[in-house]
Amino acid sequence: METITFNPPLYKQRHQLVFELVEKYKARKVADLGCAECTLLSRLKFCNCVEVLVGVDTDLELLKEKMYRVSPLPCDYLQPRTSMLTVSLYHGSATVKDSRMLDCDFVSCIELSLNIGNKFGYKVEFTGVGKGPLGTEQLGFCTQVSIFLRQLSEAPRIETKHSKQLYKLVYEVVYPSLKDKKIQQDIVLNEVIYAAECVRRQIINTRYDDEGQGAENWNQNERGSAQIDDSKREKTFKPKDSKRLEVCKIDGKLHIPLINLFSMPKVQQLSGSFQRLEEILQVTDRVVLSRCGAFLLYPADDDRNED
Structure with a gap:
């Protein structure tokens, strides 16, 4: 059979x-x-x-x-x-x-x-x-x-x-869930720090690859608008698209606009809203915000000498 x-x-x-x-x-x-x-x-x-x-x-x-x-x-x-x-x-x-x-x-x-x-x-x-x-x-x-x-x-x-x-x-x-605020906070912070590190590496690599001329050509996928005091601006990394925000380096720190971070799909998905992202970043000691709360301050950590 x-x-x-x-x-x-x-x-x-x-x-x-x-x-x-x-x-x-x-x-x-x-x-x-x-x-x-x-x-x-x-x-x-x-x-x-x-x-x-x-x-x-x-x-x-x-x-x-x-x-x-x-x-x-x-x-x-x-x-x-x-x-x-x-x-x-x-x-x-x-x-x-x-x-x-x-x-x-x-x-x-x-x-x-x-x-x-x-x-x-x-x-x-x-x-x-x-x-x-x-x-x-x-x-x-x-x-x-x-x-x-x-x-x-x-x-x-x-x-x-x-x-x-x-x-x-x-x-x-x-099971762990984003409905748990503590878990959501940890996951969002991990993603924000990873995004900030990607921005830092992109800026450094572009600047050195273009022998100091890459800052003006640097491009990232975030959109928005913000004002920064020119008297305090040490170096500005300006995106091609005029609608996108600038990332500045002041006193060895990158000033990354929060709206840039929120526009990243993964951060937006995990946090749910820009207000919730602000709340998470304001109550943790894992990252530092500017006094106005609009920028994430992230170490530039560039060991090479600048001209």
Whole structure:
């Protein structure tokens, strides 16, 4: 008998279908009943719409062994999510009611069979994954899928007064997010300092490459306008575009306009608003601002002698 193989494997096709459905319905709280090795959960944590991810399984030892799969990675701290994400793993059974499951927007039950339908206010759709080879179309999908869409106008009222928390919490983690002001502040500061260093290197390299004539040709991608006291100006690095701001060197410090930094896409995305960027820079000791607060003062650190 010929062995039939599926590409991609069936379990990946099932997981991909769940992932697509979660994104389609913009589910905020998602539960996986019978999460087993947490493979599906580790995939669902990349859905941007998900803010709460819950896994339930009867195998306590398996949960403890595989819970690392839903733990944050180093990249999650370097590039935090824009929204909150809490992942919880519970030891329990899908047949037992737990009040913490009542407000789920999406529930996945792979490899489980549930007897629910129109009686409880759900619209049922049928599909599947894993089409067989040519000539077996009449057999249908290898994995049949039932999608239950709750009809709010027809669903019976859920009583929560006597609901209990019967599942045992095994593991819970909150992912780093830009919603956390401390995390947002650290990430924005890192990006601002990196941007300032790029400006410094660009100025130095251009000046020396052009043998002192590159300052007037220096170009950067920021826009805006500002006034600087000419009597205090030691050296000005003037962009080609007259609409862009000037970066000045005064007493060994580069005066970089904050509006220049904010116009950089990454800084703008992370800070959210120019006002928020100002707030972050004003309350930290990692950078220094000018007295007027409009410029970031960054060391020029140029060891070469100037003419």
